[in-house]
Amino acid sequence: MMLTAPALGYLLLSPMIIVFAAAVIGVLVEAFMGKTHRAAVQLTISIGALLLALVQLWRIRDISSTTAAVNSVTIDKAGVFIQATVVILALIAVLLIADQDNFTAQASALPGSSEEAVALSQKNQQTEIFPLFMFAVGGMMLFPVATDLITLFVALEVFSLPLYLLAGLSRRRRLLSQEAALKYFLLGAYASAFFLFGAAFLYGYAGTISLAGISSAAGSANEVFLLIGIIFVSIGLLFKISAVPFHSWTPDVYQGAPTPVTAFMAACTKVAAFGAILRIFYIGFAEVQTMWRPIITVIAILTMVFGSVVAIAQRDVKRMLAYSSIAHAGFLLSGVVALSKDGLAASLFYLMAYGLTTLAAFGIISLVRDSTGEVTDLNRWVGLGKKSPLVGSIFAFLLLSFAGIPLTSGFIGKFAIFSAAYESGRIEIVVTGVLASAIAAFFYIRVIIMIFFTDPVNDSVSVVIPTVKSKLSIAVATIASIILGLAPSLLLSSATNFATFIK
Amino acid sequence: MAVANYLYLSAILFTIGAIGVVVRRNSIVVFMCIELMLNAANLAFVTFARINSNLEGQVVAFFTMVVAACEVVVGLAIIVTIYRSRRSASVDDASLLKR
Numbered sequence: 094m095m096l097t098a099p100a101l102g103y104l105l106l107s108p109m110i111i112v113f114a115a116a117v118i119g120v121l122v123e124a125f126m127g128k129t130h131r132a133a134v135q136l137t138i139s140i141g142a143l144l145l146a147l148v149q150l151w152r153i154r155d156i157s158s159t160t161a162a163v164n165s166v167t168i169d170k171a172g173v174f175i176q177a178t179v180v181i182l183a184l185i186a187v188l189l190i191a192d193q194d195n196f197t198a199q200a201s202a203l204p205g206s207s208e209e210a211v212a213l214s215q216k217n218q219q220t221e222i223f224p225l226f227m228f229a230v231g232g233m234m235l236f237p238v239a240t241d242l243i244t245l246f247v248a249l250e251v252f253s254l255p256l257y258l259l260a261g262l263s264r265r266r267r268l269l270s271q272e273a274a275l276k277y278f279l280l281g282a283y284a285s286a287f288f289l290f291g292a293a294f295l296y297g298y299a300g301t302i303s304l305a306g307i308s309s310a311a312g313s314a315n316e317v318f319l320l321i322g323i324i325f326v327s328i329g330l331l332f333k334i335s336a337v338p339f340h341s342w343t344p345d346v347y348q349g350a351p352t353p354v355t356a357f358m359a360a361c362t363k364v365a366a367f368g369a370i371l372r373i374f375y376i377g378f379a380e381v382q383t384m385w386r387p388i389i390t391v392i393a394i395l396t397m398v399f400g401s402v403v404a405i406a407q408r409d410v411k412r413m414l415a416y417s418s419i420a421h422a423g424f425l426l427s428g429v430v431a432l433s434k435d436g437l438a439a440s441l442f443y444l445m446a447y448g449l450t451t452l453a454a455f456g457i458i459s460l461v462r463d464s465t466g467e468v469t470d471l472n473r474w475v476g477l478g479k480k481s482p483l484v485g486s487i488f489a490f491l492l493l494s495f496a497g498i499p500l501t502s503g504f505i506g507k508f509a510i511f512s513a514a515y516e517s518g519r520i521e522i523v524v525t526g527v528l529a530s531a532i533a534a535f536f537y538i539r540v541i542i543m544i545f546f547t548d549p550v551n552d553s554v555s556v557v558i559p560t561v562k563s564k565l566s567i568a569v570a571t572i573a574s575i576i577l578g579l580a581p582s583l584l585l586s587s588a589t590n591f592a593t594f595i596k
Numbered sequence: 597m598a599v600a601n602y603l604y605l606s607a608i609l610f611t612i613g614a615i616g617v618v619v620r621r622n623s624i625v626v627f628m629c630i631e632l633m634l635n636a637a638n639l640a641f642v643t644f645a646r647i648n649s650n651l652e653g654q655v656v657a658f659f660t661m662v663v664a665a666c667e668v669v670v671g672l673a674i675i676v677t678i679y680r681s682r683r684s685a686s687v688d689d690a691s692l693l694k695r
Contacts, residue, residue, distance in 0.1 A: 200677070201677070203680055203681050204681050242656065243655065243656050243659050246656075246659070246660070246663065247659060247663060250663045250666065250667065254666060254667065254670045257670055257671075257674060258670060258673070258674070261674060261677065267681070268681060268682070268692055269692050269693060271674070271677055271678050271681060272678070272690040272691075272692055272693055273693065274674050274677075274678075275623065275674055275675065275678050275687070275690055276690070276693075278670065278671055278674050279617070279623065279626055279627065279630070279671075279687070282627070282630045282667055282671065283614075283617050283630055283633075286610075286613070286614075286630055286633035286634050286637065287614075287633075289633075289634060289637040289660060290610055290633065290636065290637040290640065292637070292641075292656075293606075293637045293638075293640035293641045293644060293653075293656075294640065294644075296641060296644050296648075296652065296653055296656070297603075297640065297643075297644035297647065297648070300648040300650065301650075301652065302652050302653075302656065344693075345693040348693055349693050
């Protein structure tokens with residue numbers, strides 16, 4: 094038997110290849126380079142690779158191909174847009190992550206042991222966080238363009254496994270951080286097992302593992318297999334975007350993980366997972382929409398209401414943003430249910446706007462500290478706006494954007510996504526969405542009142558002077574978020590142009 | 597023997613794994629239950645490859661084994677680190693994060 098080498102479209106794959114190559118080089122640098130300049134070199138490699146990937150994405154923006162890697166990867170306009178979103182958000186996140194102060198010097202050392210103290214005092218900081226980060230970014234770029242079940246599963250694991258480790262690398266409150274990693278890992282692996290089992294049944298149903306094949310098998314094969322497949326695959330995917338009832342890991346992991354990692358996780362995982370969900374449902378399952386649309390509609394409604402209501406009761410700012418991210422997953426799901434070009438365009442815009450706002454918000458949280466580290470207890474944030482007006486007002490603006498107040502990017506995103514759902518006749522989702530936004534606005538504004546209109550308590554909490562990298566990262570994310578709110582057509586029109594999936 | 601029986605076996609294994617994750621308290625055992633679920637999925641893939649008489653399902657099974665091996669590496673690293681700092685591998689003891 095003759096084996097023929099598969100034809101790969103290297104140009105189309107180059108953004109992912111660059112990112113993965115940088116990750117591999119990062120591992121070598123970690124192994125062989127001395128500690129003095131290692132962090133700077135790692136950061137340069139990461140930023141350089143991400144910029145290069147962005148340039149390559151710009152070059153391939155008009156090319157579409159279903160055979161970029163035989164039949165496993167489809168590069169199309171929406172895919173390129175989602176990849177670019179991941180890379181841009183990762184560029185901002187890597188600057189937050191470069192603040193090594195947040196990460197443990199030596200993850201293998203016991204918390205509080207002499208080993209840890211020695212590593213800290215000798216400034217023997219390990220920098221494995223950069224290669225892990227780059228592997229995660231690479232997986233996140235592959236996930237939304239993967240078009241067969243193997244590639245989807247492998248990409249899911251490639252970006253999840255580094256994230257489980259990243260969640261456990263905090264320098265302070267290490268037990269909490271390790272616990273977050275354990276919870277994230279066990280529940281994440283549980284969800285991917287569901288995904289894989291569902292994939293097996295989709296394969297059994299269609300006789301092929303490609304999404305296009307599953308779509309064209311509609312009506313000709315055993316529908317029970319298809320239903321089992323859709324349900325189990327959806328469980329795996331809904332877990333990653335933390336939709337109710339698969340959300341229970343989100344608050345714990347967001348709270349326990351180091352804040353820069355939480356920022357990266359909250360922004361980029363959501364983009365990648367929604368990219369894949371949109372592709373799977375728009376291409377693979379579009380023919381059998383009567384089977385899943387009602388279920389996903391109910392899940393979307395539950396997610397928005399639950400996220401918004403439970404967020405009110407939170408006393409910890411990271412947990413509050415975790416519940417807010419659950420609510421936003423619900424809003425984004427209405428773009429999936431819309432199942433139209435408008436729905437896709439609105440989701441693309443929403444993901445970018447939400448990602449930028451989230452990065453900036455977690456960036457701000459990492460600045461509010463006392464002598465023992467970050468302060469995330471909301472009661473101690475009281476009067477922060479008076480101590481530090483600039484940080485207070487940026488955070489207030491970001492919260493307003495989460496709430497979807499007009500003239501912010503959050504408002505445009507919500508408006509676009511709800512009008513797409515309305516056009517598709519999903520009135521119930523629009524009504525609940527608007528009500529949930531109103532509930533959500535209540536707790537965002539409550540926080541703003543606490544920050545600005547309450548007298549500061551006599552407390553050691555203060556805003557640290559950020560490093561240049563953090564400052565740059567927060568500034569870029571905030572300014573981009575402001576621009577998207579004031580001149581949304583800049584991005585909205587290109588999101589509409591790019592809103593096409595090809596089979 | 598009918599090929600469908602392998603599907604029933606796979607479903608039973610998957611269910612045992614899924615229930616095990618929920619009821620067992622030792623994180624190593626929970627992790628083994630997850631591996632059982634992955635292997636149940638593998639069995640389903642191979643069975644479907646036989647039913648559909650093509651090889652794709654068997655290829656997936658190979659990929660799953662590799663991914664499962666990577667998962668073991670990461671998972672055990674996390675569980676061992678937790679065990680070293682707490683002297684316990686029970687998932688109930690890891691409850692500092694408030695509910």
